[in-house]
Amino acid sequence: MTAPRPGTLKQLRESGWQSKSVKDELRDNYLASLKSGEPLFPGIVGYDETVIPEISIAVLAGHDMLFLGEKGQAKSRLMRSLVRFLDELVPYLDIPGSAVHEDPFNPITRAAKEYVRNTPEDEVRVAWWPRAERYAERLAPGTKFADVIGEIDPAKLAMGTSMSAEDALHFGLIPRMHRGIFAMNEIPELDELIQVGLFNILEERDVQIRGYPIQFDLDVLILFSANPSTFNRSGKVIPQLKDRIGSLIQTHYPRERALGIEIMEQEAGADAAGVFVPYFMKEIVEQISVSARKSKYVDHASGVSARFSIANYRTMVASARHRGVRLNESPAVPRISDLGHLPTSSLGKLELDLMGSHQMGERQVLEAIVADAIRTVFEEYVEAHGLDEIGDVFAKGVKIEVGDMLPSAEYAKRLKRVPKAWEKAFEVNAGESDAVRASCVEFVLAGLYATDRISRGTRHGRMTYET
DSSP, rough: OOOOOOOOHHHHHHHOOOOOOOOHHHHHHHHHHHHHHSSSSTTOOOOOTHHHHHHHHHHHOOEEEEEEETTTSSSSHHHHHHHHHGGGGGEEEEOOSSSSSOOBBBBOHHHHHHHHSSOGGGGGEEEEGGGGGGGEEESSTOHHHHHHHHOOOOOHHTTTTOOOOOOOEEOHHHHTTTTTEEEESGGGOOOOOHHHHHHHHHHHHEETTTTTTEEEOOOOEEEEOOOOHHHTEEESSHHHHHHHOOEEOOOOOOSSHHHHHHHHHHHOOOOTTTTTHHHHHHHHHHHHHHHHHTTTOOTTOOOOOOHHHHHHHHHHHHHHHHHHHHHOOOOOOOOOGGGGGHHHTTTTTOOOOOOTTOOOOOOHHHHHHHHHHHHHHHHHHHHHHHHHHHHHHHHOOEEEEEEEEEEHHHHHHHHHGGGHHHHHHHHHHHOOOOOHHHHHHHHHHHHHHHSSSEEEEETTEEEEOOO
């Protein structure tokens, strides 16, 4: 049976509990995890040899950290994951109305110090703070000084409290996270006045509100995130604040397509019941993001989030499931024609390069990116030998119509006029399922179109391939 936790300061002292700073606590637990060999950041893929070693060094060095990277590179998740290296519970002084979780052995506010000094230890109440509550974060745009640092409380002034007194303050998030972790997302968008306040906290670990210095020995790990394009822009972040951030952690997009697919599947969380997704379709969805990041039509400084792949994957699976229910096909298998629904999950997520795309709309850019992705994956899967022969068949006037609501069994009938295309589908996947074969056939036809061997017309969700 687990022994009851100490409930008073006297019991806590007798238990042998030792006070630690939050950075020492984080370092000790991090070292224990390193020694045990357990995964340090479960669910984080592709950073084992790049980002995570840098985080390890920063934690062991006791640094505040800046996570610098484009959108969708798991910056926020990494910051939140550091919470798991805090103690499961830490004691604090249970003082009614106190905004700060005070260290029972080292209180920082005047009220807590007087309470401990004037109350017998066996009457000083102690409660326990779970680690999940020791983390707070804020998005910089719209953030006010009072939100993160604090403000003078007018009600207390009206009651006669001096403006320079500690009791007149209403604490913001950072003082309230004393003995915890505070994260500020998109720091370049933060008002300069707040940046100056953060600089003072990082340098002196105290709080200044409206010109009144309040000497608090704040114990808090501060984390930041930023996009390189705005962080490095002159004047967006004051140099003094940059200088006080201990470590800069550079994140990145998956270096390999397979890692991107692993992230996509992990995060999509789509219920796979009744749906089978061929690997080449997963590759195409991830390659769409890869191609978008390289596209001259997309703003490279903004980046293309991993959420782009995740949303598109969910849309593709949903389209296949919709067809499976309507046509009573099980399992449903995604096809190229299901990608016709990607504008619903893609538009608005790409920031266009105004110079490169000035004559193209976002939908046109998306179509070009999808075609490039299909061509890339198609050339990896299908031998070029025989493709021109298939193109010659279409040149004789053959037309093949496919679509996201066409029954899978229909594809064998429609491809009788182009037997070579049917044979090419076997190169992609040798399975006998009608639904898998339909997916492979559409892949071959889309590949022929993407490599300029045949043409394609689209109307009301149906695609017609011809010369």
